[in-house]
Amino acid sequence: MSLAQRRLWILVSVALLVAAFFISGAHQWLTLDNLKANQTEFQRWFGERPLLVGGGFFLLYTLMAGLSLPGATLLTLLGGALFGFGWGLLIISFASTLGATLAFVIARTLARGPLERRFAAQLDSINRGIQREGALYLFTLRLIPLFPFFVINLVMGLTRMKVVTFYWVSQLGMLPGTAVFVNAGRELGSLESLSGILSPTLIVSFVLIGLFPLVARWVVDAIKRHRLAKAYHRPQGFDYDVVVIGAGSAGLVASYIASAVKARVALVERDAMGGDCLNTGCVPSKALIRAARAAHEARQAKRFGVHLGEPEVDVRGVMAHVHDAIAKVAPHDSPARYRGLGVDVVHGEARLQTPWEVRVGERVLTSRHVIIASGARPRVLPLPGIDAEEILTSDNLWQLERLPERLVVIGGGPIGCELGQSFARLGSRVHLVEEAAQLLPREDRDVAETLEGALREEGVGLHLGCRALAVEPGPSHGPQAKVLVIERADGSRSRIVFDRLLMAVGRQANVEGLGLEALGIATRSNGTLDVDDTLRSLHPNIWACGDVVGPYQLTHASAHQAWHATVNALFGELKRFSVSYRALPAVTFSDPEVARVGLSEREAKARGTAYELTRYELSELDRAIADGHDRGFVKVLTVPGKDRILGASVVGHGAGELLATFTLAMTRNIGLNKLLATIHPYPSYSEAAKASAGLWKNAHKPERLLGWLARYFGWRRRSGRLHLIDTHEERP
Structure with missing residues (x-):
């Protein structure tokens, strides 16, 4: 039943x-x-x-x-x-x-x-x-x-x-x-x-x-906060309305918003402005991906009748392009720009000595509110035999001067897939090890299979369902060679020879050295700061946002949280806003790209959410065929019998750009009927959104009405031609 x-x-x-x-x-x-x-x-x-x-x-x-x-x-x-x-x-x-x-x-x-x-x-x-x-x-x-x-x-x-x-x-x-x-x-x-x-x-x-x-709970919480506050001296006045710790994506947005509403803001950063996104994450990785795609396109040009031969890759030139991209984006996040916005930019190590006081060197900043946006760093597995100084991560990767001949990537998430594929295209022999049974474990199986097929075709060795056990010397394979021991789900083991090892197993929050333990601010089991849905910590004036909080360590997620943390800090006495991730998009910039917003099939089944599935193959899209990018599909989950979108997954060329249509639709409650009624330029990849809506509409066409229309047109055909009345005057 x-x-x-x-x-x-x-x-x-x-x-x-x-x-x-x-x-x-x-x-x-x-x-x-x-x-x-x-x-x-x-x-x-x-x-x-x-x-x-x-x-x-x-x-x-x-x-x-x-x-x-x-x-x-x-x-x-x-x-x-x-x-x-x-x-x-x-x-x-x-x-x-x-x-x-x-x-x-x-x-x-x-x-x-x-x-x-x-x-x-x-x-x-x-x-x-x-x-x-x-x-x-x-x-x-x-x-x-x-x-x-x-x-x-x-x-x-x-x-x-x-x-x-x-x-x-x-x-x-x-x-x-x-x-x-x-x-x-x-x-x-x-x-x-x-x-x-x-x-x-x-x-x-x-x-x-x-x-x-309820009253007892409120009183207990008030007593706890009073006791915490009583242990510290509350200043009679404050230097700032908000002190932001960390000048990454979350901290920059928080500072910008606070200054825009004329609050007095101090932004404290111990390293370079822009944080991980500008200096070691989004910007450099996309610059590397572009260089790798150029090499791949040169190899694939013969498909279009253009013969270029095997490209010559200059790793120093590639890294020069990466650092040039960073340098061109850096002014957007520079101290000069933010000082021009009215933000007091302070360089140094920040430490909370009371809920209202932040020490930076010899200087103490007093503030009504503190927003912690200290970010995260790459996590490194403590494998036996591993040399932490020689391990590559997304932090130190950009200093490479020589292309690794044999590269092992541990971690099959977005970072591992993007960087692993890029180095394979630049000429490294890449092996990728993932403990889960598929790449991108958060995505649906059919989504992962599409990417897995593409990586295998490009020569990436995939070791799925395998756990890294240890690193051993490999002198018989060369002076720089080492061996990674991996174990499969059935208990069998094998060894992979490598020259360099790239660790891409996630990121851990930067919570050390901030003085949080003394203030009683706890962390969750995964190491992120424990805050409520409004991003408030145990102390009512201390907030946190970005990678230090999670659960989505994405630049745009950090910006989304930063808006909530800042508005709640400045105006929380009147109204506080809970953070919603319902329409939060995420993109893996591999080739093909993998993009999703809202629920996947995996998540819908886990939550017991009923859904209808509409799937459109990019092999049916004219522009994708013409460009030779017809691998992939669009998958849309809707409420059964209705056009309201629960989630959308896109796999293929430019999936991240195409996803914006579905993200806007979910954010503004636009259904597939309205997407279908929207004129899209031909030929374009954006037509895939309209085509997906068309497939949904075809599956929900009014069969009974169409049956009556068929009878009506049949009757008209049988009744002979219609006698039209000539309204013109008769000629003499």
């Missing part, structure tokens, strides 16, 4: 049971007057058949709560009258919790999936809050009788709260209110109305009890 069929079956069953309840008149029978009138009869039944009446009562109560039917309050009173306080509280407590959980599961099964597909962005932030504080919020709501319990059951079912969490919190939270009504039920005969049970004084008491957990 499919999910849709199960939903339909549950919906019909619930509707029939609810209809039976009202048609039978049970809702009219469940009144206080009826219960009082039949109290003696109920007690007689219970005295004659206690197990049958007790069990039937338990099942009836569970069913009514599960179907969200009215009458639970009156049944609670009846339970108190029948079973007394002790047994009544026990039976009703478990029955009401089981019924509430049943309602929770029904709402989740019927409505959560469709609502998540329709309101993904809104529910994403709610679910993050539920994950952090859901149990506390639910407990608070259960303690306050002002909120109908059946509404709480249904609403919580639409979130991603765990069923077991919902059950135990409900069991505990509903206990006080249940006890009040069960106790009142013992005096059922003397009750005049239900309002007599919950007097205004009792309601206020429950509200205060319900608010207590």
Whole structure:
């Protein structure tokens, strides 16, 4: 049975049971007057058949709560009258919790999936809050009788709260209110109305009890922060509104935004402005990729009838091009430019000595807020026999003066794939080792397979599902040669001879030397700083963004976070914004390029998100055919039956540029119908977006309407020619 069929079956069953309840008149029978009138009869039944009446009562109560039917309050009173306080509280407590959980599961099964597909962005932030504080919020709501319990059951079912969490919190939270009504039920005969049970004084008491957990949590947090702040001297005044530590992508954007709104800003950097992106990451790697592509194009020119022969690669010339690119971009990130924007640029090592004081050498900067944007550095595996000084990373790679004859790359993520392919094109014999079963482990299998095929064709040796164990000497292979020992999933081992080893296994956050431990600012298990969704740390005035936080160590992700950290720091007293990564694009600049925004199939399946898949092959695109770049595809995930985009993956030439169309569509909630209606220039790669939308539209064409149109046109053909009325005057 499919999910849709199960939903339909549950919906019909619930509707029939609810209809039976009202048609039978049970809702009219469940009144206080009826219960009082039949109290003696109920007690007689219970005295004659206690197990049958007790069990039937338990099942009836569970069913009514599960179907969200009215009458639970009156049944609670009846339970108190029948079973007394002790047994009544026990039976009703478990029955009401089981019924509430049943309602929770029904709402989740019927409505959560469709609502998540329709309101993904809104529910994403709610679910993050539920994950952090859901149990506390639910407990608070259960303690306050002002909120109908059946509404709480249904609403919580639409979130991603765990069923077991919902059950135990409900069991505990509903206990006080249940006890009040069960106790009142013992005096059922003397009750005049239900309002007599919950007097205004009792309601206020429950509200205060319900608010207590939230107030207590706020007080505890305030006490913790007060104690932390009390340990340090808070300045009477401040030199700056914001001090930013780190002048990489995140720090530069944070400084720019703060200065743009006329805040006084200090930007502290211990090394070169521009950080990893300018000096060792994005800019140099793309310059290297371009040089490598030139060599590859020379080899491939014969496909187009142009014979150039084997290119001669001058590594020093290649690196000169790389450093020239860095030099041309550097003025954008220079101290002179930022000083011109009003930013006080300070060179030196920054250390927090209090939440408001940053020491840089002999100078102490005081600030209302501090934004940590200290970035990250390449991670190096501590393999036995490895010489850290000789290991290549994305930091020191750009000083090479000689092309490695035999290069081993450890890591099959974006950096490993980009650099490994580039060196292979420049003439190195490259072996790439990846512990996962595929390259780019975050991407779908078919995406990785396309890239793997291209790398193998270019001579890159791929060792997938292999773990690097150790480095050994290799004197028999040359004076500079060494051997990398790798182990496959089946336990077998092999050895790869190399001259140089490039480590590309990720990056670790720069958190050392900042004085964070003394301030109690913790790091997560992966080494990044622990901040909330608004990028605030334990201290309300210390924020963090960029690679030091993650989870996406990308330049544009850092800029995205920097906006949130800066705005929240400067204006957080009025409004704070949580960071959303729903439409965050990511590109691996290999050839073919791999680009994605939103959900992949792998992620959609892991989250249980239903989707439709539309796939368009670039071998059908005229421009790609003409250019000889017809390897790859566009894959779009949409809400079943609708054109709203959940995610898009593009593999092929210029995939990063083409992805911008889908990123804009997701950001502005533009569906495939509107993409299809947009005029794209011919012939261009951007037409692939429109063609993908066309495939989706063709799969959702109105077959019934088209059938009627076919009949209509057939009728017109059979009826003969139409007699047109000549509106011109008759000629004499």
